[in-house]
Amino acid sequence: MENNKKSKFGKYGGQFVPEVLMPALYELEESYKKYKEDPQFIAELHDYRSNFAGRPTPLYHARRLSKEYGITVYLKREDLVHGGAHKLNNTIGQTLLAKYMGKKRIIAETGAGQHGTAAAMAASSIGIPSEIYMGAKDIKRQEMNVYRMKLLGAKVHTVTSGSQTLKDAINEAMRDWATNVETTFYVLGSIVGPHPYPAMVHDFQSIIGNEAKAQILEKEGRLPDSIIACTGGGSNAMGIFHPFLNEDVELYAIEAGGSGLKTTKTAALHSASLCVGEDGVLHGARTKILQDKYGQILESSSIAPGLDYAGVGPELSRLVDCGRVIADNIQDFEALEAFHELSQLEGIIPALESSHAVAYLKKADDLGDLVIINVSGRGDKDLNTVMDRGI
Amino acid sequence: MENNKKSKFGKYGGQFVPEVLMPALYELEESYKKYKEDPQFIAELHDYRSNFAGRPTPLYHARRLSKEYGITVYLKREDLVHGGAHKLNNTIGQTLLAKYMGKKRIIAETGAGQHGTAAAMAASSIGIPSEIYMGAKDIKRQEMNVYRMKLLGAKVHTVTSGSQTLKDAINEAMRDWATNVETTFYVLGSIVGPHPYPAMVHDFQSIIGNEAKAQILEKEGRLPDSIIACTGGGSNAMGIFHPFLNEDVELYAIEAGGSGLKTTKTAALHSASLCVGEDGVLHGARTKILQDKYGQILESSSIAPGLDYAGVGPELSRLVDCGRVIADNIQDFEALEAFHELSQLEGIIPALESSHAVAYLKKADDLGDLVIINVSGRGDKDLNTVMDRGI
Amino acid sequence: MKHIADAFKRDKALIAYICAGDPTPDATTKIVHALIRAGADLIELGLPFSDPIADGPTIQAASQRSLQAGMNPDLFFDLVKTLPKTIPYAVMTYYNLIFHRGTMTFAKDCRNHGIAGIIVPDLPPEEADELGEACKKYNLDLIHFIAPTTTPERIERIIQSSSGFIYLVARLGVTGAREDLEDRTKSLIQQVHTDIPKAVGFGISNPQQAKEIINAGADGIIVGSAIVDMIARNTDDINKAVEEIETLTRKLKEGITR
Amino acid sequence: MKHIADAFKRDKALIAYICAGDPTPDATTKIVHALIRAGADLIELGLPFSDPIADGPTIQAASQRSLQAGMNPDLFFDLVKTLPKTIPYAVMTYYNLIFHRGTMTFAKDCRNHGIAGIIVPDLPPEEADELGEACKKYNLDLIHFIAPTTTPERIERIIQSSSGFIYLVARLGVTGAREDLEDRTKSLIQQVHTDIPKAVGFGISNPQQAKEIINAGADGIIVGSAIVDMIARNTDDINKAVEEIETLTRKLKEGITR
Ligand SMILES: Cc1ncc(COP(=O)(O)O)c(C=O)c1O
Ligand SMILES: Cc1ncc(COP(=O)(O)O)c(C=O)c1O
Numbered sequence A, B: 001m002e003n004n005k006k007s008k009f010g011k012y013g014g015q016f017v018p019e020v021l022m023p024a025l026y027e028l029e030e031s032y033k034k035y036k037e038d039p040q041f042i043a044e045l046h047d048y049r050s051n052f053a054g055r056p057t058p059l060y061h062a063r064r065l066s067k068e069y070g071i072t073v074y075l076k077r078e079d080l081v082h083g084g085a086h087k088l089n090n091t092i093g094q095t096l097l098a099k100y101m102g103k104k105r106i107i108a109e110t111g112a113g114q115h116g117t118a119a120a121m122a123a124s125s126i127g128i129p130s131e132i133y134m135g136a137k138d139i140k141r142q143e144m145n146v147y148r149m150k151l152l153g154a155k156v157h158t159v160t161s162g163s164q165t166l167k168d169a170i171n172e173a174m175r176d177w178a179t180n181v182e183t184t185f186y187v188l189g190s191i192v193g194p195h196p197y198p199a200m201v202h203d204f205q206s207i208i209g210n211e212a213k214a215q216i217l218e219k220e221g222r223l224p225d226s227i228i229a230c231t232g233g234g235s236n237a238m239g240i241f242h243p244f245l246n247e248d249v250e251l252y253a254i255e256a257g258g259s260g261l262k263t264t265k266t267a268a269l270h271s272a273s274l275c276v277g278e279d280g281v282l283h284g285a286r287t288k289i290l291q292d293k294y295g296q297i298l299e300s301s302s303i304a305p306g307l308d309y310a311g312v313g314p315e316l317s318r319l320v321d322c323g324r325v326i327a328d329n330i331q332d333f334e335a336l337e338a339f340h341e342l343s344q345l346e347g348i349i350p351a352l353e354s355s356h357a358v359a360y361l362k363k364a365d366d367l368g369d370l371v372i373i374n375v376s377g378r379g380d381k382d383l384n385t386v387m388d389r390g391i
Numbered sequence C, D: 001m002k003h004i005a006d007a008f009k010r011d012k013a014l015i016a017y018i019c020a021g022d023p024t025p026d027a028t029t030k031i032v033h034a035l036i037r038a039g040a041d042l043i044e045l046g047l048p049f050s051d052p053i054a055d056g057p058t059i060q061a062a063s064q065r066s067l068q069a070g071m072n073p074d075l076f077f078d079l080v081k082t083l084p085k086t087i088p089y090a091v092m093t094y095y096n097l098i099f100h101r102g103t104m105t106f107a108k109d110c111r112n113h114g115i116a117g118i119i120v121p122d123l124p125p126e127e128a129d130e131l132g133e134a135c136k137k138y139n140l141d142l143i144h145f146i147a148p149t150t151t152p153e154r155i156e157r158i159i160q161s162s163s164g165f166i167y168l169v170a171r172l173g174v175t176g177a178r179e180d181l182e183d184r185t186k187s188l189i190q191q192v193h194t195d196i197p198k199a200v201g202f203g204i205s206n207p208q209q210a211k212e213i214i215n216a217g218a219d220g221i222i223v224g225s226a227i228v229d230m231i232a233r234n235t236d237d238i239n240k241a242v243e244e245i246e247t248l249t250r251k252l253k254e255g256i257t258r
Helices: A019-035 A039-053 A063-069 A087-100 A114-126 A136-141 A143-151 A166-180 A197-220 A235-244 A314-321 A332-346 A352-363 A379-388 B019-035 B039-053 B063-069 B087-100 B114-126 B136-141 B143-151 B166-180 B197-220 B235-244 B314-321 B332-346 B352-363 B379-388 C004-008 C025-038 C057-068 C073-081 C095-101 C103-113 C129-137 C152-160 C183-191 C207-215 C225-233 C238-256 D004-008 D025-038 D057-068 D073-081 D095-101 D103-113 D129-137 D152-160 D183-191 D207-215 D225-233 D238-256
Strands: A059-061 A072-077 A105-110 A130-135 A155-159 A184-186 A226-230 A250-258 A278-282 A285-289 A325-331 A370-375 B059-061 B072-077 B105-110 B130-135 B155-159 B184-186 B226-230 B250-258 B278-282 B285-289 B325-331 B370-375 C013-019 C042-046 C089-092 C117-119 C141-146 C166-169 C198-201 C220-223 D013-019 D042-046 D089-092 D117-119 D141-146 D166-169 D198-201 D220-223
Touching (some): A019 D152, A039 A087, A039 A114, A063 B114, A087 A105, A105 A166, A130 A136, A143 A379, A143 B379, A155 A166, A197 A235, A235 A314, A250 A314, A250 A332, A250 A352, A278 D095, A285 A314, A325 A332, A325 A352, A332 B143, A352 A370, B019 C141, B019 C152, B039 B087, B063 B332, B087 B105, B087 B235, B105 B114, B114 B143, B130 B166, B136 B143, B166 B184, B250 B332, B285 B314, B325 B332, C004 C013, C013 C025, C025 C238, C042 C057, C057 C225, C103 C129, C141 C152, C166 C183, D013 D025, D013 D198, D013 D225, D013 D238, D025 D042, D025 D073, D073 D103, D095 D103, D103 D117, D129 D141, D220 D225, D225 D238
Parallel strands (some): A105 A130, A130 A155, A250 A325, B130 B155, B226 B250, B250 B325, C013 C042, C042 C089, C117 C141, C141 C166, C166 C198, D013 D220, D089 D117, D117 D141
Antiparallel strands (some): A278 A285, B278 B285
């Protein structure tokens, strides 16, 4: 069987899944190819994006932040998307596709609960049952999002295996999918997983960059010098980077530096797979991952639950290897500082994930004169975390 | 001194405030009249509305809700406004005006914390210090919003007088204003208070109705048969009603029926001032208010903190008297049902306030075939309340 | 029954505020007697309202004590009726209580029970037509305020529609005892040119302040929170309050008597 | 060293899975001996991975026990070296462990320590080129899967790239003992036409199931979770586990022997 070149980003990507899922991946690829050109699908997607999700989101000139750093800073306002993060861009796309494919239910994994909530939201509005897998540890620390999912009609499964966090929730969702693959659509939450997920999620999230490009041209008459996005799996980053890949714009993927780039026997104190991860295979794709010397996956760590993942999208691994995207990381305490800074200077409480991107303003050497930061989500979900650390 | 006709809505409205504030009301009226025609003010307001608040908000065709009720239901999505409610439409306007007027600080009252948060957001982005008055009882039950305000850099004052809720917070804000009137702008949170507040807030909130009118014409080629909005002070209601006042559209102002339209010696078990309130003077204006037989103000009550107020905008009192707006009320338990219904059918978790408007779909006799419901805010702030009552 | 103007006839006037029914109607009676003994020329009786936006913490608390003890407009007038009529009385209350009773009824009740003037902190002249007519009909004075923020033209117009006395607000803000006196208080007094007596209130608590105000040209001083504070401190020993109030009132009276 | 093919030479093959090092390397040695005594024809040794997506709760737990006890690829090969070579062994593991060691190194280690085949549940043929070459070089069989969802054309292509045996997945989902047998398992067996032996796994736990599968035309059965369950229940008395496993294995062997 010949190697599936189209499923790869250079050496990264691929389809490392059990045979039982392979036909589903082909079916998904075919269906996606078909429906993404289907005028009715396109129209319905556009309707949900505009009227349900609230797109386009603004590109906001952050006057006071700009003054603080002596450059012009724009914020791409994904925090205003329904549900509170860019995640809905993707779940609407995938859930609509599930409906067109005649699937009877969707499943999704979730770490912080943002993707799970977004999946549940898309599922109820589109009218398809949803079940969400979430690690027992995450369920405890993200009580409100669990409750939101239930309110939205989703069934939430507690995952007690492994480290009881996102990685294990993905494992469990894949097991469910393998069991119910004929009737079930697995709505993956980032540009990770086996082909065609990274490509498909990338497409659904590219709306961020497409809007931002038109908006910055309209407002400033030129492209930005750099774009900063936080990076867990990488979907908000690739979403905003994509239309700028062939432009003269520096792209910064900012990972969670946690409490420093150190590692214990079974756990990393960070989630910086692009920065210090090694080539490996996780959740269906070859990419940079956090692993021990034998290839066992390390637990990851971050104050931002949405960044707390041992892998990263294969496309980003590629782009970092070839130098097109610069990977760096921000530690918990720096992200917290930026969280407070943006709240006080601009009246926008960013998600702790997005705070990593904001924090890079301070850490960066030279971003040029015109910068876009992707504010991937709002921080309401993080208030308890920040409160616990003191205001 | 001749009676100030322009400050009245029929017999309602007026300027019942201490002399020390009268010159400030005239100054405010003059400044507002001047700046609302000022191209720079208009442009800046438009910029904040679009890029900070996220306007226009969508008009969403709620397919599954429509099916459930056999009519076509659209939702005006104020839940997507930055901060989570329509409140920011108003606070941006007033805070910008404060800046143009050269004021050095803004103050605001808040009940649920939504207006306070919106005021703090506007203040930080516009760059002016903010202080928020909030009743001690409300501070206890709305911990997260208190924290949001502090994060945004606002100073929050605990009001321990009276019933320690919204009405007392307004009293206290007025006292602060009387003390610091020369340097301070009082950002009022609804279409209440002395002239020119009701007219000014009405103007700032009319963006809701202006958008909705254009949107429904574009989508349906005709005006709706009815529009439903929840009503505390009445700002989201008047905001969406206004451009339809001279059209053949039924307008429903839905108040909080609490646990029934009964009253104890010092407290109403509801907040239905339009439905059962009596003519009186509160917080600077003549309007319908909840009062005892001597004219003492009653404490009000509602599961929705934003509706929990003993008064209502004078303009609405007028419109209800003359039959142009129909007032009705929804009890706590009905609002809770609607909260769950909208979450599960449409993937939108409404504010408990807005849930009152949604619930009216079920209670109403005949709304016609095409209905717009104003979803004034999102329900994230209410999760604890609903949780406490059981899912 | 005395008129408001009588308070200003002999000498500079000492106007005392207490909240009727704080902490009980009986206490109010005792305190009124003491005030009269000590030389008060006019007593402002507060009719407590649930939401007193122009008052600071002291008078808010007094209002709450009084309401909690059951005070209401009916009882208020009953109480007033029993008070000695050797000096004039004004009622100080918020507009909703008047509006709700009906302006005519309220004015008539005042007249019938021995109230000579009405002071409404949330009723600027712009909104006072209706109550003004009722006052005219029942021969009551409707007292207006002039504040430090009031513009010169506005001062003129307020003077035009005033009778009894004009209530000059000593400072920005709400009622409440303070020790200092602002320069702008004095300049405000000097700005208001009229034959109608000018009494200054808000924050006056000691003889020194009182003297300065009179020296600056005022015809009277109004003392409220300083007196109410004494009640608040002695709600369980009202005789002690009466004593303290009598002493303070005497000193204030001395302060304004040349 | 035996080859995978040897397992299918005499009779229908009984293939037993255990996770190496669960709960200790010594236990594994004892269990392997018991399996051989009871008639197992091929042993699949699990090299535990932190994130076993194709496994159900039973084998996940086994992997965790083994990892917790310190199992790693180095120790794995050390352990394998000591096992009796009267039957062939296959290693069952996830691709990242192989990839991380390097496919060539991994294959060479297999060859040098007595492993004849490699089974990788997350490595479909599309991704198997590199490991396939390594296996060819070191004369190992790379075992592929056919699932109930695999299309006819795909079955053809998988057969083309297979050697040793073909792993037929009895049902949708993950590993785990079950009592029933689905009709589609039998039809899947009948759909796969090849000379390469077909062994059926996923959910086989009793002699009745085993017999039916063989009757439907399979060349072997694979039993994993049923055996691992016995270890899980007796981690503190491994001799008891050994006994139970030996009994079950005998019965299964009888079930598939005509
Ligand atoms: C607000 C927010 N930002 C970023 C992320 C990280 O995901 P990604 O890297 O795929 O954008 C998450 C994930 O939950 C999130 O909630
Ligand atoms: C979401 C929401 N809706 C409605 C209201 C009621 O205010 P109004 O009647 O002025 O729209 C509030 C007040 O806080 C609110 O937060």
